[in-house]
Amino acid sequence: SPTRCGASVRRIDQRLAMRRQVRGPTSLAIRSDGTSGHETALAGYRAVMDDHPDDPLSDAEIDAVVERCRADGDVELGAHDPRERFGWDKHAAKRRAPEVVDDVAELQKKLYAEGRSSLLMVLQGIDAAGKGGTIRSVMNGLNPAGVVVHGFGAPTEEELDHDFLWRIHHHTPRRGRIAIFDRSHYEDVLVVRVKQIVPESVWRPRYDRIVDFEELLSGAGTSVVKFFLNVSKEKQRERLQDRIDSPDERWKFRAGDLDDRALWDDYQAAFQEAIRRTTTGAAPWYVIPGDRKWVRNLAVAATVRHHLRLIDPQYPEPEEDIEDIVVA
């Protein structure tokens, strides 16, 4: 209705005004004074924090969630609260997120320079779980030259004429790079299972194939880190409604999203079994609380930082004795 729509536009206007005020311009371009949009954003967050000086959020408090989110082989999704906030203060978390992303960017530079290892982030979740927003939040601050984002939609006819990993393997990150998958090979044990696109005798053996595949990647120097964005059914309703009501988000909505929503419990069961069957030391799953975007963004950034620190990339040794060279 026009009223809802008006309210929603007003809400977006307010959000944009606040974002401008808080973060400054969001462009990543390097300006003539040598600063980047990201630095401006950081400065903006620091300015905001001057109004909320009371709540520092330590690295240890941030890192603690990595363990808490990591899934093991008997994970119960029902035991993970989508509204979890880990005791974080919202303002502190919003201030810290770009700083953690900054650490990620620093590690990314080394990963790139070293050119030995790579990182694959897999993002899964139902519609409106926040896959796109998570990617924006992590990307905002990374060097785009070292990151590739790939979204996987319904397979083409040619893709269907191959094994289910054929279209995936090609997009795994080369040495030095980070790849982000917006959906992935997991769709082949999620939507394919729930919608009964192929019989169980076909999809069930895929868990083992996936474990083998990710072990192959890991052995070749690719750290595989998988995120399930855990939103509540009520929050999905709210976000889908927002999509329908906002002129600039309506394009994302497809009627099929409601069919998937009607199969909520089947999807949850499919996610849970997929995570249980494929969470390994080489390629762990993380269950990320998804209802609060600021919790989600910081938890994901912290987890990525944790895994890059495990890789521990180093700048290569320079050619000998270049310290004394003076460029004429």
Ligand code: AMP
């Ligand atoms: P979106 O991520 O909203 O752009 O939608 C992509 C759509 O592609 C979703 O509805 C997925 O369920 C669907 N999709 C992705 N991978 C597969 C797959 N392997 N088989 C069938 N459908 C898929």
Ligand code: MG
């Ligand atoms: Mg969609």
